Amino acid sequence: MLRFAGNGSPEDSQDAEVREDARLLAGIADGDQHALASLYRRRGSLIYSLLVRMLVNEMEAQDAMQDAFVAIWRRANKYDPCRSSPLGWMVMVARGLALDRLRARSRRSVNHAAYEREVVSLEMEVNGSRPTERDELAAACASALHDLPEAQGHALQLAFLRGWTHEEIASAAGEPLGTIKARIRRGLLALRKALKDYHA
Amino acid sequence: MPDLHLPEDEAALYVFGGLSAEERREFETRLAQSDELRSLVRELEEGAVALAQASPRRQPPQQIWKRIEKAVAKESKATVTFPVFWVGWLRNGWAAAALCLIGWLLYAFLANRHPTEIITSKILQPQTVSANSNPPVRTQVAAVPLRATNVDLKLLQARAQEIGELRRKIALMEMEAAQLSRSLARQGAALSESNRIKFCQLIPASSANADASAPPLSPRLQHAMLMAIARELNWLPVESKSGVQTGGGPGQTLVSVGGVDFVDLPPNTNGVAYPTPVPQRAQAATTESSDATIPVFVAGNKLVVALDSTVVPPDSSVAFTVTDANQNQTGGTVTLGENPMVVTIPLSDAFIHNGLIATSDGYLAVSFSLTSSGVSTTSWFFMPTSP
Numbered sequence: 368m369l370r371f372a373g374n375g376s377p378e379d380s381q382d383a384e385v386r387e388d389a390r391l392l393a394g395i396a397d398g399d400q401h402a403l404a405s406l407y408r409r410r411g412s413l414i415y416s417l418l419v420r421m422l423v424n425e426m427e428a429q430d431a432m433q434d435a436f437v438a439i440w441r442r443a444n445k446y447d448p449c450r451s452s453p454l455g456w457m458v459m460v461a462r463g464l465a466l467d468r469l470r471a472r473s474r475r476s477v478n479h480a481a482y483e484r485e486v487v488s489l490e491m492e493v494n495g496s497r498p499t500e501r502d503e504l505a506a507a508c509a510s511a512l513h514d515l516p517e518a519q520g521h522a523l524q525l526a527f528l529r530g531w532t533h534e535e536i537a538s539a540a541g542e543p544l545g546t547i548k549a550r551i552r553r554g555l556l557a558l559r560k561a562l563k564d565y566h567a
Numbered sequence: 568m569p570d571l572h573l574p575e576d577e578a579a580l581y582v583f584g585g586l587s588a589e590e591r592r593e594f595e596t597r598l599a600q601s602d603e604l605r606s607l608v609r610e611l612e613e614g615a616v617a618l619a620q621a622s623p624r625r626q627p628p629q630q631i632w633k634r635i636e637k638a639v640a641k642e643s644k645a646t647v648t649f650p651v652f653w654v655g656w657l658r659n660g661w662a663a664a665a666l667c668l669i670g671w672l673l674y675a676f677l678a679n680r681h682p683t684e685i686i687t688s689k690i691l692q693p694q695t696v697s698a699n700s701n702p703p704v705r706t707q708v709a710a711v712p713l714r715a716t717n718v719d720l721k722l723l724q725a726r727a728q729e730i731g732e733l734r735r736k737i738a739l740m741e742m743e744a745a746q747l748s749r750s751l752a753r754q755g756a757a758l759s760e761s762n763r764i765k766f767c768q769l770i771p772a773s774s775a776n777a778d779a780s781a782p783p784l785s786p787r788l789q790h791a792m793l794m795a796i797a798r799e800l801n802w803l804p805v806e807s808k809s810g811v812q813t814g815g816g817p818g819q820t821l822v823s824v825g826g827v828d829f830v831d832l833p834p835n836t837n838g839v840a841y842p843t844p845v846p847q848r849a850q851a852a853t854t855e856s857s858d859a860t861i862p863v864f865v866a867g868n869k870l871v872v873a874l875d876s877t878v879v880p881p882d883s884s885v886a887f888t889v890t891d892a893n894q895n896q897t898g899g900t901v902t903l904g905e906n907p908m909v910v911t912i913p914l915s916d917a918f919i920h921n922g923l924i925a926t927s928d929g930y931l932a933v934s935f936s937l938t939s940s941g942v943s944t945t946s947w948f949f950m951p952t953s954p
């Protein structure tokens with residue numbers, strides 16, 4: 368079969384991104400501080416944006432950002448590419464540290480009023496915040512999140528950004544636990560599809 | 568009653584860190600055994616990344632990086648106990664092999680040495696004053712494994728560390744291989760799209776197996792090729808108005824546009840009229856004389872060939888035979904004038920497979936029979952063998 372030169376597809380560039388992240392994490396695991404600096408340049412904005420959204424406090428987000436990258440430095444040798452993508456792993460490291468800070472703030476009350484407050488707060492953060500830069504990917508993902516059924520979007524964000532357990536969401540929203548679990552799972556898969564569609 | 572999770576709900580809880588330590592361990596055991604579960608976890612995690620991406624984008628203030636840099640430098644100072652060279656060396660596979668060797672040599676040395684040592688020490692003890700007293704064999708046997716175990720333990724720890732490191736590197740490489748494989752599959756699929764234009768150069772039979780790079784195309788041939796692409800993409804004006812209809816062979820259309828002659832051979836022209844057997848490359852090399860290369864592209868089920876006087880002498884009658892290795896033939900006859908010429912040859916389905924020209928040994932041949940001063944010579948050009 369004859370082969371002809373082809374053009375690089377968007378999926379190729381996405382794979383190249385994953386490979387580059389993995390290469391940098393491997394460098395960090397070997398103690399290469401330049402690799403950490405490169406990773407910070409590539410992913411710092413995303414991690415910081417997530418931390419600001421989770422903590423709703425710039426100063427605390429800055430502290431958490433420092434903690435997150437120091438944690439990435441320390442734990443890079445434990446990163447297992449069989450389990451997660453490099454970016455997924457970094458996001459989860461940062462999210463875990465932000466959740467620790469949220470838990471340390473105060474004991475959370477889980478009732479319908481708290482649920483309503485959090486939902487309003489989550490919506491205000493998106494609608495009221497002024498992003499410092501335009502990012503098409505962020506806009507596409509935000510649009511996909513906005514397109515989810517309202518209850519699904521709320522459950523997903525409360526679980527991911529506020530660390531509410533499925534049981535807490537079910538209890539506060541007055542919905543069966545199975546419904547909440549299914550909403551969260553389907554919501555994640557819908558967002559994943561939107562991300563894939565964006566890259567395609 | 569405990570809450571029973573569905574595997575997919577459990578996967579979502581795992582991604583969100585909602586499982587207890589025990590549940591997590593159990594889940595990870597299953598994760599290691601199930602490709603399906605790993606794939607689901609990956610998908611859910613990609614969804615979580617998309618959720619993170621949905622955050623309004625902000626740039627971290629510059630001082631944060633300085634703080635991180637300082638913290639990391641401090642940690643590095645505190646933790647570095649070996650020079651960097653040795654750290655790197657210890658992390659590669661040679662170190663593991665060397666450690667194993669040293670460990671086993673040490674073990675062998677100690678294992679051979681212990682009985683003597685123990686016997687000596689026992690002789691020096693009060694109960695061994697009697698020359699006839701036997702050394703307590705049980706003690707001797709017990710002591711050897713005790714020392715050997717310490718050595719083994721250290722060795723095992725070192726090996727476990729190295730194996731973990733190697734596994735991580737292997738997993739990284741596997742991930743890269745999987746991504747490259749997906750990328751290749753996508754490129755293959757993209758190439759088979761019929762609306763893609765695929766380019767290559769036909770090379771003379773004499774250099775068909777050589778690694779030498781193809782000579783550059785003449786400027787006129789480059790111009791002809793660009794015009795052919797423009798025509799294929801319908802960028803040229805409507806030919807009946809701006810082109811000059813200058814004739815052509817039976818059933819052929821010949822149009823001149825921008826100093827280039829375009830000839831469209833009709834479908835199946837002389838489809839079976841070329842009894843010329845396709846020579847093998849080695850045989851063909853003995854009959855052809857040109858060293859030029861011919862640019863071609865395949866668009867849908869058409870083969871488009873560009874010629875000029877650097878390939879074929881002007882006023883020569885050029886008989887095309889497009890033949891694949893299955894002896895499928897098509898072609899026609901054209902006469903090259905002063906202008907460069909672009910010939911479009913329709914190919915039957917037999918030539919096209921998955922959007923590419925399929926040949927059993929990976930090449931397609933085009934011959935030019937030139938008649939000049941009553942002497943007919945044939946030049947063979949081939950598509951390069953695919954790697």
